[in-house]
Every structure is written in C-alpha cells, then in structure tokens.
Amino acid sequence: MIKGWKLVIGISFAAIILGAVCIGVGLLTGADFERIFTTLDQRYQIVAYFNWLLESVEAVKTQLF
Secondary structure: OHHHHHHHHHHHHHHHHHHHHHHHHHHHOOOOHHHHHHHHHHHHOHHHHHHHHHHHHHHHHHHHO
C-alpha cells in the first residue's frame, strides 16, 4: 500500500511541476491569461463552480457554528 501511495504522490508532484513549468513558459512568452480564463469559463463554467463551493462552505459554517 505504501508503494501505491508513493506512486500517486510521485505522479501528482510531477503534474504540479509540469503545470508550473507551463505557466512559467506562458508568462515568459506573454500569454494573455484573461483570454484563457474567459475561454475556460465559457466552456466549463469555472466561476459557477467556484461560487457554488464558496456558498457550500458558508452553509456548512453556519450549521456548525
């Protein structure tokens, strides 16, 4: 089981490093992150999911406290 978790953590770490490298290259080459975010939000409704997450956290906090 420990070997399995090491593999999962290794793959996750590699994906994080790859993502950071891609963002770094994008910043160096002058990428327009506003356009990228707008396109992703139109396709996947990122803002709606984020707002839903915030509302859910607030609802849980009000129930607990």
